[in-house]
Amino acid sequence: MSPIAPIFFIHLPKSGGSSIMSFFELNAGKDAYAHCDWDTHDQAKTVDKLGSSGVGGGHQPYGYHRISRTPLNYVTVLRDPLARQISHYWYARTGKNGEEFTSYSHAEAMVMAGKISLDTWVADSLDGGNLAVRMLSGMGKASKEALALAKENIDRRFLLAGQCEDISEFLLLLCGRTNLNLPFFSPTNITNVGNVERVSVSDAAAEKFKAENALDYELYGYVRDILDRDVALLGSAFKTALESVRQIQARVDILENPLRFKATGAGFDANHLSSVHSLVSGCDLRAINAFLQSARAVQRPRQHFYDGVVDEVNNDVIRGWAVNLGDPGRPVTVDVVSDGHIIESIVANQKREDVAKAGYGSNSAGFSLPLTPAIAACASFSVRYSGTTEFLRDGEGWRNGWHHA
Structure with missing residues (x-):
């Protein structure tokens, strides 16, 4: 337990x-x-x-x-x-x-x-x-x-x-x-x-x-x-x-x-x-x-808590990391969303030794998502944990031109 x-x-x-x-x-x-x-x-x-x-x-x-x-x-x-x-x-x-x-x-x-x-x-x-x-x-x-x-x-x-x-x-x-x-x-x-x-x-x-x-x-x-x-x-x-x-x-x-x-x-x-x-x-x-x-005596469902950051958005890539704080070994999926619609998704399982050194319990929590034409066509987008409406830190409100709203 x-x-x-x-x-x-x-x-x-x-x-x-x-x-x-x-x-x-x-x-x-x-x-x-x-x-x-x-x-x-x-x-x-x-x-x-x-x-x-x-x-x-x-x-x-x-x-x-x-x-x-x-x-x-x-x-x-x-x-x-x-x-x-x-x-x-x-x-x-x-x-x-x-x-x-x-x-x-x-x-x-x-x-x-x-x-x-x-x-x-x-x-x-x-x-x-x-x-x-x-x-x-x-x-x-x-x-x-x-x-x-x-x-x-x-x-x-x-x-x-x-x-x-x-x-x-x-x-x-x-x-x-x-x-x-x-x-x-x-x-x-x-x-x-x-x-x-x-x-x-x-x-x-x-x-x-x-x-x-x-x-x-x-x-x-x-x-x-x-x-x-x-x-x-x-x-x-x-x-x-x-x-x-x-x-x-x-x-x-x-x-x-x-x-x-x-x-x-x-x-x-x-x-x-x-x-x-x-x-x-x-x-x-x-x-x-x-x-x-x-x-x-009633068993309550386990809750999942996440942390993560969008480190960078440029003309080529969206880069960041995400981790499940209660189960750091389980990779987290993040979604790129615009106007409530999921545009792209990616599993955060790339090597990020800096995340592990910061005490997050995982060195495989990074993601690097190419800026696809579907994302580039959006007036704005945000990055959130899949299956939730919770955004990553610095993940909300990216405008075309790749700056925060």
């Missing part, structure tokens, strides 16, 4: 992510979570920690497997897009709960100074339009193509996507697909508005936001449909276990919690984590454990 890939949590801002981080530390141990935002000054150390602890993540888009150079079990949680946007505004308005040593975007700084209203923040999507689509696709721009790739990623490359509105549901499903046993969390970094006067967003601003973030709303509904399907298939065992989780979580929620309204910059409080453990250990977990045992 191949080793279990690390869990990588893609943390969409203001979607319950800090609370979910407490779940990982409750299960894996204090300071086990590899913060893949904070430690970018020593990325190799962060990747090593992710591999050894098995849990980590951050405000990173899909694609961290290209940095870790290993398959990952991606998980994420989405939130109603308008609710997330409003929450982010108040978080910025209160100075991010007084968090020290944090960074602010220009728009966040203007909000904190009272220079940007809630209506302007929402109507202009100032924390990023269609952010979930962009992050879960790994593409820089939101588009129908990015939405399709985000859906494909969730279907084929994510262990689980949940919704912030029901964290207990997400955590119980996640425990059923991993070796983590405690589907509980500590409410963390909840926005403390304090004395700041709360106002409501106008209907006009809300409607403009919804129209301009339609891709995010479609993805949010798509995830809900998948969750509803999965829960229905799990039947009464899941429903009984989830009721037990909710009852225990209600008791966890009222424990004294030093990080309820604070960020986790200094890490989670060991005494609080211990108190959660003590509370949970005294509860009846039989329904939860019975569900986990049955859920883990």
